Amino acid sequence: MRVLAILVGLMILPAQAHSISPYDEIADRLSQQLVQQLNDHPARHEHAQLGITRWVMSDTLALPQPENALYSVSHELSEALYSHLAERKVKLIDFRAQNGVTLTSAGATMLTNDKQQLNLNPNLDWVLVGTMSREEDGVMLSVRVLDRRSQSVLAAANHYVPKHLYWTNKGAEIVNGHLQRSR
Incomplete structure (x- = not known):
């Protein structure tokens, strides 16, 4: 009887929806814009394969350092784009994949x-690159799909991310060599 009461109680409780990260929503919007442009582009090839790079700072073209709040933006958005572009039937190549699986006592990785351990000449036709430009209260993300051989831009999109989405738990960070505190 007690088990039945618990089960009935669980059935009438409201379901908790899975919380989607703001990066996931941004990656979805960016991938939608890019794929729409690629589909409209006359040079689109059905068998073109795309690789995704980490996003760099627009002024230096360097990856943000781990202590920089934009480090996680670079990492999480470039990773989230894999699933959103795959959903839209873009053929993806992960050039970080080894030729085989590495087995260790901690687990298996590829x-x-x-x-x-990498193929230094991956079979990529296109490469997705991204830059981040600091703004007063956030960051402007700019992404482009480049033809690897001609370096021509096949698609481009941008999105503004307010600082509160990526700087939620930070009290201070180093910005351009100066300490900046959150507001």
Whole structure:
């Protein structure tokens, strides 16, 4: 009887929806814009394969450092784009994949940053690159799909991200060599 009461109680409780991260929503919007442009582009090839890079700072073209609040933006958005572009039937290549699986006592992996384990000439037709430009209260994200051979831009999109989405738990960070406190 007690088990039945618990089960009935669980059935009438409101369901909790899965919370989607703001990065996931941004990646969805960006991928939608890019794919629409790629589909409209006369040079679109059905078998073109796309690789995705991490996003860099627009002024230096360098990756943000781990202590920089934009580090997680660069990482999470470039990773989120894999699923959103795959949903839209873009053929993706992950050039961080090794030729085989590495087995360790901690588990099995196939992705690496070790140049000796990677194919240094991946079969990429297009590359998605992104830059981040700091603004007063946020960051402007700009992404482009480049033809790897001609370096021509096949699609481009941008999106503004307010600072409160990526700087939620930070008291201060280093910005352009100066300490900046959150408001």
